[in-house]
Amino acid sequence: MKLFFAIAALPLVLPGQVSYERIRQGDPKDWLTYSGTYDAQRFSRLDKINASNVKRLRPLWVYQIKANDSFETSPLIADGIMYVSEPGGSVTALDTVTGRSLWKYRHDVPKGVRGCCSPVNRGVAILGDMVYVGTFDAHLIALDIKSGIVRWDAEVADPKLGNSITAAPLALKDKIVVGMAGGEYGVRGFLDAYDAKTGKRAWRFWTVPAKGEPGFETWSGDSAKTGSATTWVTGAYDPDQNIVFWGTGNPGPDWNGDHRLGDNLYSDCLLALDGDTGKLKWYFQFTPHDLHDWDSTEVPVLAEATVRGQKRKVVLFGNRNAFYYVLDRESGKFLAGKDYAKQTWAKGLDDSGRPILLPNAEPTAEGTKVYPDVGGGTNWFSPSFNPQTNLFYVSAHDAGGYFLKGEAEYKPGAQFNGGGLKPIPGEDHIGAIRALNPATGDLKWEFKLHSGSWAGVLSTAGNLVFGSSNEGDFYALDATAGKLLWRFQTGGPIIANPVTYLSDGKQQVAIAAGNSIFVFALDE
Amino acid sequence: MRLLGIFLASALAALAQVDPEYVIPKENPSASPEDLKAGEKLFLGQCASCHGPKGEGGKGAVLGQPRLRHAPDDAALFVVIRDGIKGTDMPGGYALTTHETWQVAAYVRSLGRMAHENVPGDASRGREIFRAKGCGGCHIVSGEGGSLGPELTEIGAKRSSKHLRTVLMDPEKELPEGFLMVRLVTGDGRNIRGVRLNEDTFTIQVRDTSGHVYSFVKPDLKELHKDEGKSPMPSFKSLPAGETDDLVAYLVSLRGKP
Numbered sequence: 001m002k003l004f005f006a007i008a009a010l011p012l013v014l015p016g017q018v019s020y021e022r023i024r025q026g027d028p029k030d031w032l033t034y035s036g037t038y039d040a041q042r043f044s045r046l047d048k049i050n051a052s053n054v055k056r057l058r059p060l061w062v063y064q065i066k067a068n069d070s071f072e073t074s075p076l077i078a079d080g081i082m083y084v085s086e087p088g089g090s091v092t093a094l095d096t097v098t099g100r101s102l103w104k105y106r107h108d109v110p111k112g113v114r115g116c117c118s119p120v121n122r123g124v125a126i127l128g129d130m131v132y133v134g135t136f137d138a139h140l141i142a143l144d145i146k147s148g149i150v151r152w153d154a155e156v157a158d159p160k161l162g163n164s165i166t167a168a169p170l171a172l173k174d175k176i177v178v179g180m181a182g183g184e185y186g187v188r189g190f191l192d193a194y195d196a197k198t199g200k201r202a203w204r205f206w207t208v209p210a211k212g213e214p215g216f217e218t219w220s221g222d223s224a225k226t227g228s229a230t231t232w233v234t235g236a237y238d239p240d241q242n243i244v245f246w247g248t249g250n251p252g253p254d255w256n257g258d259h260r261l262g263d264n265l266y267s268d269c270l271l272a273l274d275g276d277t278g279k280l281k282w283y284f285q286f287t288p289h290d291l292h293d294w295d296s297t298e299v300p301v302l303a304e305a306t307v308r309g310q311k312r313k314v315v316l317f318g319n320r321n322a323f324y325y326v327l328d329r330e331s332g333k334f335l336a337g338k339d340y341a342k343q344t345w346a347k348g349l350d351d352s353g354r355p356i357l358l359p360n361a362e363p364t365a366e367g368t369k370v371y372p373d374v375g376g377g378t379n380w381f382s383p384s385f386n387p388q389t390n391l392f393y394v395s396a397h398d399a400g401g402y403f404l405k406g407e408a409e410y411k412p413g414a415q416f417n418g419g420g421l422k423p424i425p426g427e428d429h430i431g432a433i434r435a436l437n438p439a440t441g442d443l444k445w446e447f448k449l450h451s452g453s454w455a456g457v458l459s460t461a462g463n464l465v466f467g468s469s470n471e472g473d474f475y476a477l478d479a480t481a482g483k484l485l486w487r488f489q490t491g492g493p494i495i496a497n498p499v500t501y502l503s504d505g506k507q508q509v510a511i512a513a514g515n516s517i518f519v520f521a522l523d524e
Numbered sequence: 525m526r527l528l529g530i531f532l533a534s535a536l537a538a539l540a541q542v543d544p545e546y547v548i549p550k551e552n553p554s555a556s557p558e559d560l561k562a563g564e565k566l567f568l569g570q571c572a573s574c575h576g577p578k579g580e581g582g583k584g585a586v587l588g589q590p591r592l593r594h595a596p597d598d599a600a601l602f603v604v605i606r607d608g609i610k611g612t613d614m615p616g617g618y619a620l621t622t623h624e625t626w627q628v629a630a631y632v633r634s635l636g637r638m639a640h641e642n643v644p645g646d647a648s649r650g651r652e653i654f655r656a657k658g659c660g661g662c663h664i665v666s667g668e669g670g671s672l673g674p675e676l677t678e679i680g681a682k683r684s685s686k687h688l689r690t691v692l693m694d695p696e697k698e699l700p701e702g703f704l705m706v707r708l709v710t711g712d713g714r715n716i717r718g719v720r721l722n723e724d725t726f727t728i729q730v731r732d733t734s735g736h737v738y739s740f741v742k743p744d745l746k747e748l749h750k751d752e753g754k755s756p757m758p759s760f761k762s763l764p765a766g767e768t769d770d771l772v773a774y775l776v777s778l779r780g781k782p
Contacts, residue, residue, distance in 0.1 A: 068611030118613040184573075254573070404577060406568045414620070420572030422580065426752075450725040471724030487726055 061099030134165030256418025650774025
């Protein structure tokens with residue numbers, strides 16, 4: 001009873017309506033969508049924490065989860081309340097002033113559900129008075145924003161076949177877009193949108209065409225049936241054009257392409273889909289007939305750039321295949337591209353952006369040494385574009401590996417890889433935070449890391465880039481020059497994206513590390 | 525909601541071909557050479573992407589070792605393959621039948637089994653040489669010895685006699701995974717040489733040859749050299765051939781607790 005009165009006495013902030021207009025305007029006091037804003041720049045206009053005072057950044061509170069699974073959430077913040085997804089699809093609402101929880105939705109993944117990897121979850125979406133989460137057993141669940149109680153629950157796909165959801169959903173005007181995972185199980189990939197109020201499916205775009213549809217001819221024999229091309233990382237949205245931009249994953253089986261001859265559309269593509277209907281406007285395929293599991297599910301960043309003297313609306317894309325691409329946002333046309341991380345599989349890109357393959361990069365029974373390794377030049381963790389420094393920041397990896405080719409026999413619900421992987425003995429898995437010229441991909445600066453980081457970057461108007469390391473360091477770099485300004489050892493590997501927002505008028509920075517959320521603020 | 529969850533769980537259990545009534549035998553009932561072959565095929569298709577085709581490890585654990593932490597016996601190994609390991613990236617092979625799960629288990633066990641080799645030499649004489657040469661100054665065997673070098677308690681179960689002989693002759697030819705010697709000069713001019721214990725982008729932790737442990741912030745150091753491929757272990761090339769055989773025989777006999 002006493003405790004109750006103590007809590008009641010605190011000035012509680014009540015969650016309000018998070019309208020589509022609010023997300024669209026992207027007030028930097030909140031962080032209302034996975035990448036901060038619809039353009040997915042993971043850039044904040046806040047500058048209270050900046051290059052001159054970041055030395056005073058201190059941990060303010062820590063929130064620990066009870067699961068041991070990899071904690072990869074990118075929190076959302078609305079009106080001073082943080083919404084954190086936890087492994088499997090649980091969600092907790094936290095007061096950002098005290099770090100105390102306000103409610104918790106606990107999602108127990110049914111026994112027997114298994115995806116390719118551990119039951120990670122990378123975040124929630126917010127729209128109106130609801131919080132949306134995808135679960136590891138492939139449901140999309142709408143929660144009441146004030147209590148965490150379930151409003152509706154939609155089964156997105158059959159988890160028994162290896163389908164799962166790990167990505168944060170993306171809220172549009174009146175729909176919730178959600179991608180799925182399961183590319184190692186020979187599933188048929190798709191991207192779905194659901195009515196935000198009712199949970200009724202509004203559209204589905206199959207990323208592997210059916211017989212008679214355009215693109216089907218890029219799969220030999222029956223291979224399209226097990227084509228994969230999943231959609232497991234949250235994309236971007238252009239409200240002016242009403243276009244959803246979303247990357248797709250590898251074709252299945254991963255390392256043996258003998259039975260799926262052809263380009264294998266729409267695997268390893270960037271898709272531009274109509275937000276109302278899910279109809280394909282255009283696509284760009286980064287790695288036709290991929291044999292290395294280089295999913296193109298990285299975050300597409302929408303920006304304006306002056307390419308060859310002409311100012312254009314573009315999509316910036318740091319791909320897992322170690323190449324950086326600039327695409328025209330309206331047509332999908334390739335404008336520029338070059339490698340930004342060590343690679344040995346392509347001579348370069350031709351005028352249409354198609355890779356010019358080098359010989360001897362295909363997986364073999366004995367193993368073929370190729371750079372990048374299966375983890376890629378980068379991966380799902382977010383890049384950032386800072387319009388003030390006009391730089392594109394990416395966590396890049398320069399590691400290679402051996403790719404082995406094996407037999408692949410499809411069995412529903414079983415892994416369907418067609419090979420294996422081997423590390424290169426004695427070779428360190430190095431990496432760096434790289435700042436690229438967004439129009440060309442030319443390197444401006446790099447900050448070398450002990451090992452290639454599996455965490456995203458955040459840039460801010462305070463001339464800062466926040467990054468992390470596998471060894472648990474969370475740090476701030478000078479956004480213009482890449483110089484180290486501040487660091488903190490969190491004590492656990494960081495496999496997540498940082499966010500920033502205002503809490504009670506003060507700027508905070510948050511990152512999931514180990515199995516905790518760390519929140520930092522300036523020491524006053 | 526709750527009901528739906530229970531329904532879903534039972535539906536999945538049915539698909540997973542997990543028979544709740546199945547009593548797991550203590551020993552693998554499917555370990556014939558044919559089973560091993562079938563198990564290898566399943567392993568290459570479903571496990572090798574993380575564990576490596578020969579269990580050498582990668583994203584997943586090294587399986588080419590006699591003792592598996594989560595699977596001390598065959599029954600435990602069966603459960604790990606069937607159900608996965610909660611809280612890790614290890615999924616259950618829930619599309620495998622019971623028979624197939626045992627076949628995979630048979631293959632996994634074969635990866636960690638280093639056959640008893642008939643090696644020339646006398647293990648008990650080798651033990652004396654091990655003592656006389658002071659090997660225990662750097663290597664722990666069954667809880668006794670120094671900790672600069674790798675523990676040797678189970679080395680005979682992990683490594684072939686050929687490998688052990690190579691290392692005795694030329695220690696730098698095959699270094700243990702992750703082993704790195706470093707030389708550094710501190711801000712106040714001290715020279716330190718030792719083994720790297722840990723490292724990140726900003727700091728490094730080192731144990732020197734006399735066992736002192738240090739932790740440094742890298743920019744505070746005047747010099748930091750990584751001696752890739754170097755080992756402080758002396759070569760035993762000058763040992764008479766018979767004594768080398770004895771020493772190898774002793775190392776091969778080190779197989780931990782039976």
